[in-house]
Amino acid sequence: MTDELALDRQVCFALYSASRAATAAYRPLLEDLGLTYPQYLVMLTLWERDGRGVREICAELGLDTGTLSPLLKRLEGLGLIERRRLSTDERRVEIHLTATGAALRGRAQDIPRRLAGSTGMSESELAALREALVRVTHALQDSTRN
Secondary structure (H helix, E strand, O other): OOOOOOHHHOHHHHHHHHHHHHHHHHHHHHHOOOOOHHHHHHHHHHHHOOOEEHHHHHHHHOOOHHHHHHHHHHHHHOOOEEEEEOOOOOOOEEEEEOHHHHHHHHHHOOHHHHHHHHHOOOHHHHHHHHHHHHHHHHHHHHHHHO
16 A cells, blocks of 8 residues: 655655755856856846846746845845836836846856756756646646636
8 A cells, every 4th residue: 555645755845855956956056156046047037038127027936026126136236237217117127137147148058058967867858847847837826826
């Protein structure tokens, strides 16, 4: 008989463990850039498209403004981003890369490849895993909204 409550049978624990392991694997790669993992995620959103609103970054990363604001302050202190209030609506703030922040992208270019190499998985296996995780995420988000 299988124990359905055994820790090693829990999808949630496998996801949690994988997330912690991935974050730990990123740490030394990101130290060279002077970034933490959450800061790296913010930079990824801006390297994808500069000039995003704070709310847009929050939505993209699944963060609240209370979590994002300190990340933005630190990135601004590092000279990687700047905050600009919209002239059309002073309540809204857009985040823009500085020249230093934009240039950092080049130094980060090989991080995905290096992390992928650490997994021992093929490109197709990693792509399938990412797609499965996206499906799980969307399904769980949809189920909590209902």
